[in-house]
Amino acid sequence: MLEFFMGHYAYWFTMILLSVGLYGMLLKKNFVKKTIGLSIFQAGVILFFVSVAMKEGATVPVKADGLPVSEVSNYMNALPHTLMLTAIVVGVATLGVAYALLINIYNRYGTLNEDELIDKIQ
């Protein structure tokens, strides 16, 4: 039972983060709060990918003296770390575009609340 808990607790925390992000996106009425929920969701996905890439008894994928590269079980898998590296910076740039769109919506309609905005569009 303890083995099962130690092998899976990281995944459970990541799923709770995803649920908190979805709560923010669905239940809040303000558009800025929805965008913050989107950012939390993104952090959860990145954390899940990085936490999967672990190997017991292995070290970070940087070649060290004394640990030969011909033994593959000495180093962690390098591919998920690489893909998530660029995903973080792309996420920041995409949030910038989302906030620029929100500024334009506020300048045109005067409100950032979801109910008032739907009334004003129609």
Next chain:
Amino acid sequence: MKYLKLLLILVFALLLLFAASDLPFRGDPDNRMNQQTSMTGTDVPGNYYISEAYNDAHTPNIVTVVLGDYRSIDTLGEQIVIFTAGMITFLLLRKRRDDDEE
């Protein structure tokens, strides 16, 4: 209506927790992810990157070699995405000469 959304989020969270309990143990050396050869007997790219990175590029950091040498076209695509996001922000927030939007 609000309680329906809360119920939906609760069902989503429980479904994800149930699915996460089915994944293999984290960090197990004989995972499906940490295997040395694939199911059909061919070589796996993760192991090739670890064992051949220093011979190919004389660089100790394997992540930089993968990002800059083996998968350099993906990195070019990411750089173009970042540049495009900057340009979109610049184009959206200019001052209009007249007041109504078109």
Next chain:
Amino acid sequence: MKNRSPSPIVLLGTRFLSPYIMVFGFYVIFHGHYSPGGGFQGGTLLAVSLLLVRIASGTKIANLQFKDYLATPYAAIGVIIYFGTGLVALIMGGYFLDYEQLPIPGLEGADLRYWGILIIELGIGLTVMTVLVLIYDNMVKGEDYA
């Protein structure tokens, strides 16, 4: 951001701290071959060193450090550095982004790949730094004090 008053203590702290963060950003870019780091992380740190002064003191004073109309040309130069390396390799006879055909005198084989990765990391750092500064500058245009 309309009713703020400039605070001299925050301005003094950021003016003292900003060059050291920039040196650390360059260190992270250039040591991307030997320790965790590289182009994306170093570019973000360089952007932090410029954004601190902009947040503390407004755009008019921070333009003395990095002018705001220079951000867009530098971002384009960063993309051109990356793309240009690939085109030079294509002209010299290899495939696109084949670092072993670059015309750098005095290096052979795997050492050419080392220098090719370093050149593109510099291009990536430049683009990331200027895009983050560009996003901030466009959002606070017209609502700045000082």
